[in-house]
Amino acid sequence: MASSTIRIQEADFDLTTEIKNLRQGDLQVGAIVSFLGTVRDMNEGQEVRGMTLEHYPGMTEKALEDIVTQAQQRWDLRNTVVIHRVGPLLPEDQIVLVAVSSAHRGEAFAACEYIMDFLKTAAPFWKKEETPDGGRWVDARVTDEAALARWNKSK
Structure with missing residues:
Protein backbone atom coordinates (compact mmCIF):
# COMPACT_ATOMS: atom_id res chain seq x y z
CA MET A 1 0.00 0.00 0.00
CA ALA A 2 1.41 3.37 -1.01
CA SER A 3 1.80 6.03 1.62
CA SER A 4 1.98 9.77 1.22
CA THR A 5 3.10 12.83 3.11
CA ILE A 6 1.68 16.24 2.23
CA ARG A 7 2.81 19.40 3.99
CA ILE A 8 2.09 23.08 3.44
CA GLN A 9 4.53 25.14 5.48
CA GLU A 10 6.40 28.42 5.78
CA ALA A 11 9.62 26.81 6.99
CA ASP A 12 12.27 25.53 4.61
CA PHE A 13 12.91 21.80 4.29
CA ASP A 14 16.02 19.66 3.89
CA LEU A 15 16.03 17.80 0.58
CA THR A 16 18.42 15.08 1.75
CA THR A 17 16.36 14.33 4.85
CA GLU A 18 13.10 14.17 2.88
CA ILE A 19 14.54 11.75 0.30
CA LYS A 20 16.07 9.59 3.02
CA ASN A 21 12.73 9.42 4.83
CA LEU A 22 10.95 8.53 1.58
CA ARG A 23 12.85 5.26 1.22
CA GLN A 24 13.70 4.48 4.84
CA GLY A 25 13.09 0.81 5.60
CA ASP A 26 11.36 0.00 2.30
CA LEU A 27 13.39 -2.68 0.54
CA GLN A 28 10.99 -2.67 -2.44
CA VAL A 29 12.15 0.81 -3.53
CA GLY A 30 14.18 0.61 -6.71
CA ALA A 31 13.71 4.19 -7.88
CA ILE A 32 13.19 7.63 -6.39
CA VAL A 33 12.41 10.60 -8.60
CA SER A 34 12.11 14.11 -7.25
CA PHE A 35 11.34 17.59 -8.47
CA LEU A 36 12.55 20.63 -6.53
CA GLY A 37 11.13 24.01 -7.52
CA THR A 38 12.97 27.19 -6.54
CA VAL A 39 12.38 30.93 -6.80
CA ARG A 40 13.98 32.51 -9.87
CA ASP A 41 15.20 36.09 -10.04
CA MET A 42 13.55 36.64 -13.46
CA ASN A 43 10.12 35.86 -14.87
CA GLU A 44 8.74 36.87 -18.24
CA GLY A 45 11.75 39.12 -18.80
CA GLN A 46 11.33 41.07 -15.59
CA GLU A 47 13.41 41.04 -12.41
CA VAL A 48 11.83 39.26 -9.46
CA ARG A 49 13.02 40.43 -6.04
CA GLY A 50 10.83 38.03 -4.11
CA MET A 51 7.42 36.44 -4.01
CA THR A 52 4.65 35.64 -1.62
CA LEU A 53 2.72 32.40 -1.91
CA GLU A 54 -0.76 32.15 -0.45
CA HIS A 55 -3.11 29.19 -0.16
CA TYR A 56 -6.55 28.24 1.07
CA PRO A 57 -5.91 26.14 4.23
CA GLY A 58 -7.77 22.85 4.19
CA MET A 59 -8.75 23.15 0.53
CA THR A 60 -5.13 23.14 -0.64
CA GLU A 61 -4.23 20.03 1.34
CA LYS A 62 -7.35 18.26 0.03
CA ALA A 63 -6.50 19.16 -3.56
CA LEU A 64 -2.96 17.81 -3.12
CA GLU A 65 -4.27 14.62 -1.50
CA ASP A 66 -6.58 14.09 -4.48
CA ILE A 67 -3.73 14.61 -6.96
CA VAL A 68 -1.49 12.14 -5.11
CA THR A 69 -4.31 9.59 -4.87
CA GLN A 70 -4.87 9.83 -8.64
CA ALA A 71 -1.13 9.23 -9.23
CA GLN A 72 -1.17 6.24 -6.89
CA GLN A 73 -4.10 4.79 -8.82
CA ARG A 74 -2.27 5.17 -12.16
CA TRP A 75 1.17 3.90 -11.13
CA ASP A 76 2.55 1.36 -8.67
CA LEU A 77 4.11 3.75 -6.15
CA ARG A 78 5.64 2.97 -2.79
CA ASN A 79 5.72 6.42 -1.15
CA THR A 80 5.06 10.02 -2.12
CA VAL A 81 6.00 13.31 -0.50
CA VAL A 82 4.72 16.76 -1.49
CA ILE A 83 5.96 19.78 0.42
CA HIS A 84 4.88 23.26 -0.66
CA ARG A 85 6.02 26.42 1.05
CA VAL A 86 3.86 29.49 1.56
CA GLY A 87 4.63 32.99 2.77
CA PRO A 88 7.40 35.33 1.65
CA LEU A 89 10.25 33.81 -0.39
CA LEU A 90 13.40 35.16 -2.04
CA PRO A 91 15.30 34.14 -5.18
CA GLU A 92 17.06 30.76 -4.66
CA ASP A 93 14.60 29.73 -1.91
CA GLN A 94 13.03 26.29 -2.24
CA ILE A 95 9.31 26.40 -3.03
CA VAL A 96 8.11 22.87 -3.69
CA LEU A 97 9.28 19.29 -3.44
CA VAL A 98 7.53 16.41 -5.17
CA ALA A 99 9.22 13.05 -4.67
CA VAL A 100 7.99 9.54 -5.36
CA SER A 101 9.42 6.10 -4.83
CA SER A 102 8.58 2.99 -6.80
CA ALA A 103 10.07 -0.36 -7.65
CA HIS A 104 10.84 0.91 -11.18
CA ARG A 105 12.07 4.21 -12.60
CA ALA A 146 -0.78 22.07 -22.14
CA ALA A 147 1.16 19.75 -19.82
CA LEU A 148 -2.04 19.01 -17.92
CA ALA A 149 -3.99 18.33 -21.11
CA ARG A 150 -1.67 15.52 -22.18
CA TRP A 151 -2.44 13.58 -18.99
CA ASN A 152 -6.16 13.89 -19.60
CA LYS A 153 -5.65 12.40 -23.07
CA SER A 154 -3.68 9.43 -21.73
CA LYS A 155 -6.29 8.17 -19.22
Whole structure:
Protein backbone atom coordinates (compact mmCIF):
# COMPACT_ATOMS: atom_id res chain seq x y z
CA MET A 1 0.00 0.00 0.00
CA ALA A 2 1.41 3.37 -1.01
CA SER A 3 1.80 6.03 1.62
CA SER A 4 1.98 9.77 1.22
CA THR A 5 3.10 12.83 3.11
CA ILE A 6 1.68 16.24 2.23
CA ARG A 7 2.81 19.40 3.99
CA ILE A 8 2.09 23.08 3.44
CA GLN A 9 4.53 25.14 5.48
CA GLU A 10 6.40 28.42 5.78
CA ALA A 11 9.62 26.81 6.99
CA ASP A 12 12.27 25.53 4.61
CA PHE A 13 12.91 21.80 4.29
CA ASP A 14 16.02 19.66 3.89
CA LEU A 15 16.03 17.80 0.58
CA THR A 16 18.42 15.08 1.75
CA THR A 17 16.36 14.33 4.85
CA GLU A 18 13.10 14.17 2.88
CA ILE A 19 14.54 11.75 0.30
CA LYS A 20 16.07 9.59 3.02
CA ASN A 21 12.73 9.42 4.83
CA LEU A 22 10.95 8.53 1.58
CA ARG A 23 12.85 5.26 1.22
CA GLN A 24 13.70 4.48 4.84
CA GLY A 25 13.09 0.81 5.60
CA ASP A 26 11.36 0.00 2.30
CA LEU A 27 13.39 -2.68 0.54
CA GLN A 28 10.99 -2.67 -2.44
CA VAL A 29 12.15 0.81 -3.53
CA GLY A 30 14.18 0.61 -6.71
CA ALA A 31 13.71 4.19 -7.88
CA ILE A 32 13.19 7.63 -6.39
CA VAL A 33 12.41 10.60 -8.60
CA SER A 34 12.11 14.11 -7.25
CA PHE A 35 11.34 17.59 -8.47
CA LEU A 36 12.55 20.63 -6.53
CA GLY A 37 11.13 24.01 -7.52
CA THR A 38 12.97 27.19 -6.54
CA VAL A 39 12.38 30.93 -6.80
CA ARG A 40 13.98 32.51 -9.87
CA ASP A 41 15.20 36.09 -10.04
CA MET A 42 13.55 36.64 -13.46
CA ASN A 43 10.12 35.86 -14.87
CA GLU A 44 8.74 36.87 -18.24
CA GLY A 45 11.75 39.12 -18.80
CA GLN A 46 11.33 41.07 -15.59
CA GLU A 47 13.41 41.04 -12.41
CA VAL A 48 11.83 39.26 -9.46
CA ARG A 49 13.02 40.43 -6.04
CA GLY A 50 10.83 38.03 -4.11
CA MET A 51 7.42 36.44 -4.01
CA THR A 52 4.65 35.64 -1.62
CA LEU A 53 2.72 32.40 -1.91
CA GLU A 54 -0.76 32.15 -0.45
CA HIS A 55 -3.11 29.19 -0.16
CA TYR A 56 -6.55 28.24 1.07
CA PRO A 57 -5.91 26.14 4.23
CA GLY A 58 -7.77 22.85 4.19
CA MET A 59 -8.75 23.15 0.53
CA THR A 60 -5.13 23.14 -0.64
CA GLU A 61 -4.23 20.03 1.34
CA LYS A 62 -7.35 18.26 0.03
CA ALA A 63 -6.50 19.16 -3.56
CA LEU A 64 -2.96 17.81 -3.12
CA GLU A 65 -4.27 14.62 -1.50
CA ASP A 66 -6.58 14.09 -4.48
CA ILE A 67 -3.73 14.61 -6.96
CA VAL A 68 -1.49 12.14 -5.11
CA THR A 69 -4.31 9.59 -4.87
CA GLN A 70 -4.87 9.83 -8.64
CA ALA A 71 -1.13 9.23 -9.23
CA GLN A 72 -1.17 6.24 -6.89
CA GLN A 73 -4.10 4.79 -8.82
CA ARG A 74 -2.27 5.17 -12.16
CA TRP A 75 1.17 3.90 -11.13
CA ASP A 76 2.55 1.36 -8.67
CA LEU A 77 4.11 3.75 -6.15
CA ARG A 78 5.64 2.97 -2.79
CA ASN A 79 5.72 6.42 -1.15
CA THR A 80 5.06 10.02 -2.12
CA VAL A 81 6.00 13.31 -0.50
CA VAL A 82 4.72 16.76 -1.49
CA ILE A 83 5.96 19.78 0.42
CA HIS A 84 4.88 23.26 -0.66
CA ARG A 85 6.02 26.42 1.05
CA VAL A 86 3.86 29.49 1.56
CA GLY A 87 4.63 32.99 2.77
CA PRO A 88 7.40 35.33 1.65
CA LEU A 89 10.25 33.81 -0.39
CA LEU A 90 13.40 35.16 -2.04
CA PRO A 91 15.30 34.14 -5.18
CA GLU A 92 17.06 30.76 -4.66
CA ASP A 93 14.60 29.73 -1.91
CA GLN A 94 13.03 26.29 -2.24
CA ILE A 95 9.31 26.40 -3.03
CA VAL A 96 8.11 22.87 -3.69
CA LEU A 97 9.28 19.29 -3.44
CA VAL A 98 7.53 16.41 -5.17
CA ALA A 99 9.22 13.05 -4.67
CA VAL A 100 7.99 9.54 -5.36
CA SER A 101 9.42 6.10 -4.83
CA SER A 102 8.58 2.99 -6.80
CA ALA A 103 10.07 -0.36 -7.65
CA HIS A 104 10.84 0.91 -11.18
CA ARG A 105 12.07 4.21 -12.60
CA GLY A 106 9.47 4.58 -15.37
CA GLU A 107 6.59 4.70 -12.92
CA ALA A 108 8.49 7.05 -10.61
CA PHE A 109 9.32 9.50 -13.42
CA ALA A 110 5.76 9.53 -14.79
CA ALA A 111 4.12 9.93 -11.38
CA CYS A 112 6.44 12.75 -10.31
CA GLU A 113 5.76 14.69 -13.50
CA TYR A 114 2.02 14.02 -13.27
CA ILE A 115 1.83 15.29 -9.68
CA MET A 116 3.81 18.41 -10.50
CA ASP A 117 1.74 19.19 -13.61
CA PHE A 118 -1.52 18.93 -11.67
CA LEU A 119 -0.11 20.85 -8.70
CA LYS A 120 0.79 23.78 -10.97
CA THR A 121 -2.73 24.04 -12.38
CA ALA A 122 -5.22 22.45 -9.97
CA ALA A 123 -3.97 23.25 -6.46
CA PRO A 124 -5.27 26.49 -4.91
CA PHE A 125 -2.06 28.51 -4.54
CA TRP A 126 -1.69 32.16 -5.42
CA LYS A 127 1.68 33.69 -6.28
CA LYS A 128 2.49 37.38 -6.08
CA GLU A 129 5.87 38.46 -7.42
CA GLU A 130 7.68 41.57 -6.23
CA THR A 131 9.30 43.39 -9.15
CA PRO A 132 10.99 46.80 -9.45
CA ASP A 133 7.60 48.08 -10.71
CA GLY A 134 5.68 46.70 -7.72
CA GLY A 135 3.71 43.54 -7.01
CA ARG A 136 1.95 41.42 -9.64
CA TRP A 137 -0.15 38.29 -9.36
CA VAL A 138 1.02 35.40 -11.55
CA ASP A 139 -1.43 33.21 -13.49
CA ALA A 140 -0.87 29.66 -14.68
CA ARG A 141 1.06 29.54 -17.93
CA VAL A 142 -0.26 28.23 -21.21
CA THR A 143 2.53 25.62 -21.09
CA ASP A 144 1.26 24.42 -17.69
CA GLU A 145 -2.22 23.94 -19.14
CA ALA A 146 -0.78 22.07 -22.14
CA ALA A 147 1.16 19.75 -19.82
CA LEU A 148 -2.04 19.01 -17.92
CA ALA A 149 -3.99 18.33 -21.11
CA ARG A 150 -1.67 15.52 -22.18
CA TRP A 151 -2.44 13.58 -18.99
CA ASN A 152 -6.16 13.89 -19.60
CA LYS A 153 -5.65 12.40 -23.07
CA SER A 154 -3.68 9.43 -21.73
CA LYS A 155 -6.29 8.17 -19.22
